[in-house]
Every structure is written in structure tokens, then in C-alpha cells.
Amino acid sequence: xxxxxxxxxxxxxxxxxxxxxxxxxxxxxxxxxxxxxxxxxxxxxxxxxxxxxxxxxxxxxxxxxxxxxxxxxxxxxxxxxxxxxxxxxxxxxxxxxxxxxxxxxxxxxxxxxxxxxxxxxxxxxxxxxxxxxxxxxxxxxxxxxxxxxxxxxxxxxxxxxxxxxxxxxxxxxxxxxxxxxxxxxxxxxxxxxxxxxxxxxxxxxxxxxxxxxxxxxxxxxxxxxxxxxxxxxxxxxxxxxxxxxxxxxxxxxxxxxxxxxxxxxxxxxxxxxxxxxxxxxxxxxxxxxxxxxxxxxxxxxxxxxxxxxxxxxxxxxxxxxxxxxxxxxxxxxxxxxxxxxxxxxxxxxxxxxxxxxxxxxxxxxxxxxxxxxxxxxxxxxxxxxxxxxxxxxxxxxxxxxxxxxxxxxxxxxxxxxxxxxxxxxxxxxxxxxxxxxxxxxxxxxxxxxxxxxxxxxxxxxxxxxxxxxxxxxxxxxxxxxxxxxxxxxxxxxxxxxxxxxxxxxxxxxxxxxxxxxxxxxxxxxxxxxxxxxxxxxxxxxxxxxxxxxxxxxxxxxxxxxxxxxxxxxxxxxxxxxxxxxxxxxxxxxxxxxxxx
RNA sequence: GCCGACGUAGCUCAAUCGGCAGAGCAACCGCUUUGUAAGUGGUAGGUUAUGGGUUCAAUUCCCAUCGUCGGCUCCA
Numbered sequence: 250x251x252x253x254x255x256x257x258x259x260x261x262x263x264x265x266x267x268x269x270x271x272x273x274x275x276x277x278x279x280x281x282x283x284x285x286x287x288x289x290x291x292x293x294x295x296x297x298x299x300x301x302x303x304x305x306x307x308x309x310x311x312x313x314x315x316x317x318x319x320x321x322x323x324x325x326x327x328x329x330x331x332x333x334x335x336x337x338x339x340x341x342x343x344x345x346x347x348x349x350x351x352x353x354x355x356x357x358x359x360x361x362x363x364x365x366x367x368x369x370x371x372x373x374x375x376x377x378x379x380x381x382x383x384x385x386x387x388x389x390x391x392x393x394x395x396x397x398x399x400x401x402x403x404x405x406x407x408x409x410x411x412x413x414x415x416x417x418x419x420x421x422x423x424x425x426x427x428x429x430x431x432x433x434x435x436x437x438x439x440x441x442x443x444x445x446x447x448x449x450x451x452x453x454x455x456x457x458x459x460x461x462x463x464x465x466x467x468x469x470x471x472x473x474x475x476x477x478x479x480x481x482x483x484x485x486x487x488x489x490x491x492x493x494x495x496x497x498x499x500x501x502x503x504x505x506x507x508x509x510x511x512x513x514x515x516x517x518x519x520x521x522x523x524x525x526x527x528x529x530x531x532x533x534x535x536x537x538x539x540x541x542x543x544x545x546x547x548x549x550x551x552x553x554x555x556x557x558x559x560x561x562x563x564x565x566x567x568x569x570x571x572x573x574x575x576x577x578x579x580x581x582x583x584x585x586x587x588x589x590x591x592x593x594x595x596x597x598x599x600x601x602x603x604x605x606x607x608x609x610x611x612x613x614x615x616x617x618x619x620x621x622x623x624x625x626x627x628x629x630x631x632x633x634x635x636x637x638x639x640x641x642x643x644x645x646x647x648x649x650x651x652x653x654x655x656x657x658x659x660x661x662x663x664x665x666x667x668x669x670x671x672x673x674x675x676x677x678x679x680x681x682x683x684x685x686x687x688x689x690x691x692x693x694x695x696x697x698x699x700x701x702x703x704x705x706x707x708x709x710x711x712x713x714x715x716x717x718x719x720x721x722x723x724x725x726x727x728x729x730x731x732x733x734x735x736x737x738x739x740x741x742x743x744x745x746x747x748x749x750x751x752x753x754x755x756x757x758x759x760x761x762x763x764x765x766x767x768x769x770x771x772x773x774x775x776x777x778x779x780x781x782x783x784x785x786x787x788x789x790x791x792x793x794x795x796x797x798x799x800x801x802x803x804x805x806x807x808x809x810x811x812x813x814x815x816x817x818x819x820x821x822x823x824x825x826x827x828x829x830x831x832x833x834x835x836x837x838x839x840x841x842x843x844x845x
Numbered sequence: 846g847c848c849g850a851c852g853u854a855g856c857u858c859a860a861u862c863g864g865c866a867g868a869g870c871a872a873c874c875g876c877u878u879u880g881u882a883a884g885u886g887g888u889a890g891g892u893u894a895u896g897g898g899u900u901c902a903a904u905u906c907c908c909a910u911c912g913u914c915g916g917c918u919c920c921a
Binding site: 306307308309405406407408409410411414415416420421422423425451455456462464468523569571573574575576577578579582583584587589591688689690691722724725726728729730754756757758759760784785786787788789790791792793794795796802804806807808816818822824 | 846847848849850856877878879880881882883884894911912913914915916917918919920921
């Protein structure tokens, strides 16, 4: 599905518009900085960029000047002319452009296009010219610069980017721009960005008092406040309940473990750069756990396992700590300490396909319960360059993963050779309300740990056999998942997850007593209720409850006291009017049951 | 980590050329007793992120550190 979309995009008119806009921008930039060097400038989702090596950092004012000049070039209606030439000729044209020369050399050798992407066959070398500007480019472009709509382009921002994405190469300045066919499209896109900003979980986290990060605690470490803590608890309660029903056993493990454990598991070999420095305890080195697997493996190993015991499913909401470079931290989505809804499945080879089916279905049903409908899966297969075990060992699990995906009937793509060395995996992404993709679930085979820890079960034949081990996290991490939930619902959690489900709004002081009684009754029937006893007017209380995205606002005044009723207003602004308390309770319970 | 921008009251933001640090909201104390998105008056709130430097004088200029944001790279 996604792949198709991308293929279509590359052939679309809009793609050519954006590609052309990138060239126009490069011309404008190089007119301002005649000695500037330019690198690559492809269309991307929603726009384009171009990388430059310039004598000074660009400012927002520069962008305005560049954008203005772009409109002049567009108005000039210059033709885009393509010319195919020999590498030698191309090198002469770009003699003082080192990045272009490097690209030409790459093209000459074949194997890579001008964006550094691998190619099947050796490409031709071509240039595109418009006005006075020449760029190495395979196209395609629009016919004339005039085909770009000057009212539908906008330069967005400047950011650093390494040449060829390699941190050992020079840091270039990347200008991001967006381009559309019509001014309306541009406006709509900018609106969507605004909308995304309003939903930003970092802002909502503050406004709804869900969580914070504190400078003194440390970057990438989350403090859950009571409201956010409640949402998280509710999410965890639900998941734990279905895990128990789904045949999982709950285990708990410590936050630290001896160096020897991590040596055995191999983490100190291949994961150490993501691990924090060891603690010294009585002369022994202990590491904060970056993963839960070794502990679960040790629980497996705590006694002799029979084939009759399998499958074993050990689940733990396990908090792990991973070193992330300071620049990549991002709200709840990328943190240094987080809690995985982790589990490890140990099974016999004959049970493996069924286990895979089960866990994939399980994941989908949980994600659906949280309101996600649109899924995209990625099957990562063996990378011959770095893979534990033999190709034959990989076959059955890879097939099982593929079959499970076919049976589940969800869109998936195969990422050939993208697996980690220790086994094939499925990653599951969900699409949110703004149709952005978020990776949540991961289901990974592990060929290495059963070997390293010498895991075994006694078979029917009385002999020792090696179990399969599958690592899986469904929501991924609670922190990241909460961030995704906040953005998906724009903070308006479904009733079953809302930290406060109803707020009672007494109109005057004399209604406080009745409001308190109603609140007690609602709490008795399991609802999470607050009473707003501030000396504010009803209008102000409604406004605040609305901003807090509380599902039900229950106004009580003289009439309601008289009738033993509540007047129900929904956060959708719908006013349901007065109803008997029992009717409201029924309504709320139905909404909760339906997960609305 | 790297490139760039930024850091002022709990929050959102002002402060002209270097010249007494301010507003709205929130909080607190009053008045108001309210019928579906902000009633009203007052009070309090600051080592301008931290440390150093330049200057008669620094929120403002310089340096370092910490942190935040947009990207690169990586990823649950």
C-alpha cells in the first residue's frame, strides 16, 4: 500500500513540481552566494529540500529573500532543458562543485544515483538547465519554471544535515521547502501543520497536566503527573487483563544486573554504546538494563523445562534505560528511560507458527481497542552480511511470520535483508487521526539468546532440545504509546481512558451539597468524577472543563436538585439537557463499554 | 554527538541604542450566586537557566556549562 503510494508519487506531476522548485531554489541561493557549493535536492513527502555548503549560516530573513527571488525566476518562465552527456564533460561543468563531482564519480561507477540511492544498472549522466542555472539531475521536471505555482510554494526552515547522512562528512545547510499545485493545497498543508502542532503531545501534556520532564531529573526521563498517570494505569490495566486471559504469566525483574549477565547475553558486545556506564557495587560491575530478555531467560532457566510446559509466555512491564544522543530526545516519543510492555515466548519448534499467529492477532486486537484502525506491517528478512545462525534456521520462522501476516489480512511490505543479526521480525505501524505513521509493535525472533544461555527443554524422547525464543512488545513502550495516544485523540481520550470522566458543575453555592451527593453516587458506580466548587461562574467552569476535554459536564442547579437529575453537556458541545441520574449512568457505562 | 535557533513569574509572551523587569492567564483574598466557552476589585509572585567576563551600568554584548526546539544520524 505504502510502496504503491511512493511509486505513484515519483511519477506524479507534483513530484516534478517539487523537484523543479528545488532547482529554482538552488539557483536563488547560489546567486546570493556565488561561491556556495550545492549538494543534492530531491522532492520529499510534502515538499523538497536542497543541501548547501555556504560561507555563513542562513537566517529566516535569508529565506524570505530566497523565496522572493524564486518567484521572480518562476515568473521568467524558463524552460527546463535536459541534456545527456559523458562523465568527462559533466566534470568540466561542475569543476568547482566538489559534491557534484563526487556524485558524478558515483554515477560513473554505477550503482548509485545522484541522491546516493543504490541502482540496479549503471545510469546515464544528465543535466538540466533553466535560465542560467545548470544542475546534475536525472529529472523529471516540469516544462517551464512558470509551471510552478508561485502562490503554492513556501520555504519552511533551515537545518543541518550531514553530506550523505554520514556524521564523519561535512555538515551542510539544508533548506526545506514545500510546494503544491494550488494555493489552496498549500493552505491546507499549513493548516494540517498547525493542527499537528495543536495536538503536539508536549503541549497537551502541559495543558492537560499529564506529564513533565524536569531539568534536575534529567533529559529523556519522564515524570507522570496524576492525570497522565491515570491514563497510563488504565491502559496498562486493560493490557494486563487481556494478557492474563491470553495465557501470559507475569514476571518481575530488577533494573540492574551484573556485567557477567550482559556478557553472556551479548549486550556488552553489540549494544554497549546504548548502555549506561556500570555501577560499582562491592567491587562488582552492574549495568542498568537496556532490555529485559536476559532476566526472563534466567527465569526460564531456573528449572528443567519439559516439552509439556511449553509454550511459556513471560510478560513484564519492564522499565529499561538506554543511552540516546541528546539531540534525538523528543517528548515522550524518544526518551532514555521507558517501560516496555515486554514479553518473551519460549516454545517448541512445532508450536512456533501458532504462537506467531496468536501474538500478531493479539497485538491487532489490543491496538484496535485503543482506537487504531489502519495498520502497516514490515517483515524484515535475513541480512546475509550479518546474521546469526544458518540460512536454513531462518526459513521456518520467516515463513511463519509471512504466513501470519497473510492470514491477518493487513497490508505489509517485505524489507529484504533488514533484519537484525539475531533474527527476522515484524514491525507494526499504526496510522493516526492525522494519518501519520507510528511504529508500535515489534515481534522478533531471537536465535542467539537460546544458544548463549544454553536454553533447553526435555522432549518426548527424553533428549534435550533447544526452544524457540520470541521477543515481543505490542504497544512498544508506554511512554511512546502515550505520546501517540495523546496526539491521536488530540488529548480527548475516549471515556474509558479519560482521567476525569465527568465534572459536576454546580451553578451556585447552594447546589454544592447536591453535587457532592451525585458525585458520590457516580463514584459508587465506578466513574471518575470531580466537583468544581470554585467560586467561578458556570460559564467559566464549562470553559475550563471543555479545555480539559472532560467527556461529560454535568450542570446542576435548582431544577436538577428538584428532579434528582443532571444536565449533561458533552465535550463535542452537544447539550443533552436534563436527565435522571440513572439514565446518565447508563449512558456513560454504555460509552465506556463501546470504548468511545 | 553535530549544524542552527532559543532559554524572562506556574503558563503564554513584552521590555526601543546597554539605563528602575512588565502584561494576560493561573494562584491567593474580597465582592458577585450566576443556566451551557472567560463576572469583578485587590494581593502576592523574578538571583532574567547556571557560572564567568566586558562596562559607571548587562535581560540586552562576549565566553563556558546545562536545558529546550528544528533537522542530520539512530530508534521502542
